[in-house]
Amino acid sequence: MGKTITEKILARASGRAEVSPGEYLEVSSRRPITLHAGMQRGPEQMKKMGFNRVFDPMMVHVVDGHNGVTASQEAGEARRSIERWAKGVGIPEENIFLLGRSGIEHVLAGERCWALPGDCFFQVVNGHTATLGALGAFAITLSYGSGAYLMTGKTWVKAPESVKVHLTGDPPEGIMARDVFEYILGQMGPAACAGQVMEFVGPTIDNMTMDSRFSLCCNVLFTGAWTAIINPDRRTLSYIRERTSDPFEPLASDPDARYAKVYHFDVSHLVPQVAPPPERYHVKPVTELEGTRITNGFIGACANSRMEDMRMAARILRGRKLYPGVILNITPGTPNIYKQALQEGLIGVFMDAEAVIPSPACGMCLGANTPLAAGDVCISTGTCNYPGRMGSKEAQIYAASPATVAASCIEGKITDPRKYL
Numbered sequence: 001m002g003k004t005i006t007e008k009i010l011a012r013a014s015g016r017a018e019v020s021p022g023e024y025l026e027v028s029s030r031r032p033i034t035l036h037a038g039m040q041r042g043p044e045q046m047k048k049m050g051f052n053r054v055f056d057p058m059m060v061h062v063v064d065g066h067n068g069v070t071a072s073q074e075a076g077e078a079r080r081s082i083e084r085w086a087k088g089v090g091i092p093e094e095n096i097f098l099l100g101r102s103g104i105e106h107v108l109a110g111e112r113c114w115a116l117p118g119d120c121f122f123q124v125v126n127g128h129t130a131t132l133g134a135l136g137a138f139a140i141t142l143s144y145g146s147g148a149y150l151m152t153g154k155t156w157v158k159a160p161e162s163v164k165v166h167l168t169g170d171p172p173e174g175i176m177a178r179d180v181f182e183y184i185l186g187q188m189g190p191a192a193c194a195g196q197v198m199e200f201v202g203p204t205i206d207n208m209t210m211d212s213r214f215s216l217c218c219n220v221l222f223t224g225a226w227t228a229i230i231n232p233d234r235r236t237l238s239y240i241r242e243r244t245s246d247p248f249e250p251l252a253s254d255p256d257a258r259y260a261k262v263y264h265f266d267v268s269h270l271v272p273q274v275a276p277p278p279e280r281y282h283v284k285p286v287t288e289l290e291g292t293r294i295t296n297g298f299i300g301a302c303a304n305s306r307m308e309d310m311r312m313a314a315r316i317l318r319g320r321k322l323y324p325g326v327i328l329n330i331t332p333g334t335p336n337i338y339k340q341a342l343q344e345g346l347i348g349v350f351m352d353a354e355a356v357i358p359s360p361a362c363g364m365c366l367g368a369n370t371p372l373a374a375g376d377v378c379i380s381t382g383t384c385n386y387p388g389r390m391g392s393k394e395a396q397i398y399a400a401s402p403a404t405v406a407a408s409c410i411e412g413k414i415t416d417p418r419k420y421l
Helices: 005-014 041-048 073-088 105-111 127-135 143-152 177-188 210-218 234-241 307-317 335-343 346-352 402-411
Strands: 024-027 033-036 060-063 120-123 138-141 155-158 162-168 197-201 227-230 261-266 296-299 327-330 377-380 396-399
Touching: 005 024, 005 120, 005 138, 005 197, 033 105, 033 143, 060 073, 060 105, 105 120, 105 127, 105 210, 105 335, 120 127, 127 138, 127 210, 127 227, 127 234, 138 227, 143 155, 177 210, 177 261, 197 210, 210 227, 210 234, 210 307, 296 307, 296 402, 307 335, 307 346, 307 402, 327 402, 335 346, 377 402
Parallel strands: 033 060, 033 120, 120 138, 162 197, 162 261, 197 227, 296 327, 296 377, 377 396
Antiparallel strands: 024 155
């Protein structure tokens, strides 16, 4: 019986010939572990256990990605605290990404290819680490095991089952990877892949850009999945080789690999999708929600802050103004994305439309800038639509693609973006 890409990666990481789902493994990684400045869990665990060193300072990256420049004094204290800790354990300056060098950790990690095909990739605390599965890596959050990993360079993993999600068809004009994921989530529900790995395959995936693949993998935790993964292909390898000279050995699933479940979706007739509050998985076609009044919009976060998203937003907003009273926050994911958007004239388009453009960070996704007030209604590419996620618990959040957000902010109500394309 063949093996999945996840089983092969975990066998390599544990030094075994092969592994099967359900086995407990001690694994290590050849790739750096990433912490974000707003989360002290790993360092705090180390302090409680009396450790003041990490297993390899060169293998730890610290990214000030969540709060950005417009957050609270508490965020500023957290930033300096993690910086002091990092320097105290010997992490070099070039591995500490503070304001001006930072961005959303998942976007920065993908941009710099800190995760590579065939390897494990670990982050301390954040369920959207699955984003990096687009590079053919087993990318997971360590959470309460992060302190032990920082001290030893090893962690325990229970080899997961894999669920194959086979996608066919060319998405119609105006349908983005975010729409594809939201449709899948709506069909599968919040517990379809509990503790498993979603492995995306099929002709639709083959034709997707890397930006789209990152977006697709980002939010799989809402299906209950542990992480996501895509078998690396020529597009993946070309993307990586343009960005790093680090060696890697790609792996891929065998044709006869065993899966816990297999899903098939045809996206050729898909329409824009929107997840209304308060449940993340009750996804509806935009046509069922058109006309819902909004006060705010957000384009950014780890799911949708890349160049593909910036270009789509600019395509719809070019030559147009936001609806009176609507506040639209557009936040590029990293300094490089911000710079490229400037070079392509996209930032000018956003400013002409009268949008707000903060510095690269998670920002509004967690209410760290332009927070929502009571009574606000926001349409957002952020990861969550839970009450209180982006500010007041009395605000409402609708999750959608960058195209749908941009079009809705022009009309002041939830709008099908295809009329603008």
